[in-house]
Amino acid sequence: MEQLTVHASAQSYPVYIGENVLHQTESLLKEKLAGKSKAMIITDTNVGELYAEDLRLCLDPMLPVCVETVPNGESAKSLASYERLLTACIREGLDRQSIIFALGGGVIGDLAGFVAATYMRGIPFVQVPTTLLAHDSSVGGKTGINHELGKNLIGAFHQPSAVLYDTQTLMTLPDREWRSGFAEMIKHAYINDSEFLQWLKENVRSIEDIKTNKIRPFLKRSIAVKADIVKEDEKEAGVRAYLNFGHTLGHAIEKLAGYNGDVTHGEAVAAGMMFAMRVSNYLGLSNWDVEEEVKWLEALGFPVNIPAGFSAQTFIETMKKDKKATSGQLTFVLVEKPGCPLLKTVEEHLLYELLNNDKRGMTSGD
Ligand SMILES: NC(=O)c1ccc[n+]([C@@H]2O[C@H](COP(=O)([O-])OP(=O)(O)OC[C@H]3O[C@@H](n4cnc5c(N)ncnc54)[C@H](O)[C@@H]3O)[C@@H](O)[C@H]2O)c1
Numbered sequence: 268m269e270q271l272t273v274h275a276s277a278q279s280y281p282v283y284i285g286e287n288v289l290h291q292t293e294s295l296l297k298e299k300l301a302g303k304s305k306a307m308i309i310t311d312t313n314v315g316e317l318y319a320e321d322l323r324l325c326l327d328p329m330l331p332v333c334v335e336t337v338p339n340g341e342s343a344k345s346l347a348s349y350e351r352l353l354t355a356c357i358r359e360g361l362d363r364q365s366i367i368f369a370l371g372g373g374v375i376g377d378l379a380g381f382v383a384a385t386y387m388r389g390i391p392f393v394q395v396p397t398t399l400l401a402h403d404s405s406v407g408g409k410t411g412i413n414h415e416l417g418k419n420l421i422g423a424f425h426q427p428s429a430v431l432y433d434t435q436t437l438m439t440l441p442d443r444e445w446r447s448g449f450a451e452m453i454k455h456a457y458i459n460d461s462e463f464l465q466w467l468k469e470n471v472r473s474i475e476d477i478k479t480n481k482i483r484p485f486l487k488r489s490i491a492v493k494a495d496i497v498k499e500d501e502k503e504a505g506v507r508a509y510l511n512f513g514h515t516l517g518h519a520i521e522k523l524a525g526y527n528g529d530v531t532h533g534e535a536v537a538a539g540m541m542f543a544m545r546v547s548n549y550l551g552l553s554n555w556d557v558e559e560e561v562k563w564l565e566a567l568g569f570p571v572n573i574p575a576g577f578s579a580q581t582f583i584e585t586m587k588k589d590k591k592a593t594s595g596q597l598t599f600v601l602v603e604k605p606g607c608p609l610l611k612t613v614e615e616h617l618l619y620e621l622l623n624n625d626k627r628g629m630t631s632g633d
Pocket of ligand 1: 311312313314317339340341344371372373374375377397398399400401403404405406407408409410419436437438439440441444447448451531532533
């Protein structure tokens with residue numbers, strides 16, 4: 268088992284990474300669970316069926332535990348699910364000595380974390396990530412839900428008490444979810460670690476490479492990138508914004524796709540990163556061989572095209588509703604070269620031109 272510590276202002280907390288970490292829950296969390304009145308495991312339909320009972324059995328039999336399950340997928344990050352979970356907390360009698368376990372991928376981490384952040388003005392929670400993507404989302408304390416007008420528009424910073432990352436749970440992940448999570452790993456490499464990026468490009472050439480033990484040792488490295496950024500800028504006043512590389516257009520793609528599973532978060536981010544590279548090349552800030560990058564991602568099975576069916580104007584209007592837009596201006600994270608990110612406000616007419624120039628699947632005449 269590997270371990271690292273995330274330093275945040277409210278508290279520092281451990282991240283445990285390894286096979287069968289779940290089965291050590293009781294011993295790893297002994298102090299954090301001492302005196303707890305009740306635990307609620309929040310999970311989704313897929314993950315609940317696979318791992319909720321395992322987790323329950325790993326907790327002290329004297330601790331009352333209840334399980335709340337929401338439908339799987341991005342649509343669960345909604346006001347309706349949030350309200351239903353708050354009602355469950357009240358009905359089950361959770362109090363300020365209770366604790367929530369977020370058992371699942373990034374959707375559950377964000378949703379359950381937001382419930383924990385706001386129920387009785389905040390109770391502790393533990394992240395138990397079960398997707399590759401959640402190596403990123405479970406660390407750093409960003410919690411939240413979507414509004415029908417935009418993604419992650421409602422939320423809070425609330426750091427978990429611990430992160431238990433049992434890599435054995437990844438074994439049941441569908442290929443598409445491996446790929447989705449790998450996009451966030453690539454993002455960490457692009458913005459922070461050129462050596463890591465080089466290694467990934469040389470060694471990860473297919474979905475099988477993502478799924479094998481090859482990338483396992485790099486999970487800790489990727490989490491460490493995030494932990495370092497969070498330590499420096501917990502509330503996203505500065506460098507943490509670089510983690511949004513690929514997310515400005517990525518969130519718009521997810522929003523327009525309708526949160527129905529047609530596009531995964533990582534697929535949207537991958538397309539967004541390629542677009543951001545085109546933007547920085549266009550502005551003369553970089554010299555990316557975008558076609559080479561696209562080739563790599565396509566070999567891994569990413570659909571990196573901007574989805575057809577929406578006009579450039581629609582993408583721009585959707586991006587303007589994102590919380591990263593300030594006074595209606597669109598700020599992008601651009602990367603000059605691996606490890607050198609910057610924030611740049613990009614003129615709308617340039618985006619319009621670039622979105623329209625991108626013949627990859629865009630509708631014409633918009
Ligand atoms: N808070 C943050 O800092 C942060 C960072 C990045 C992304 N996110 C958020 O994370 C979300 C995406 O997370 P995700 O990609 O993990 O999606 P997800 O939670 O929807 O999981 C993807 C799918 O995999 C299934 N699944 C999860 N674990 C499984 C397992 N072990 N075996 C089989 N199936 C499993 C789920 O049921 C779901 O259908 C987005 O909402 C995004 O906004 C948050």
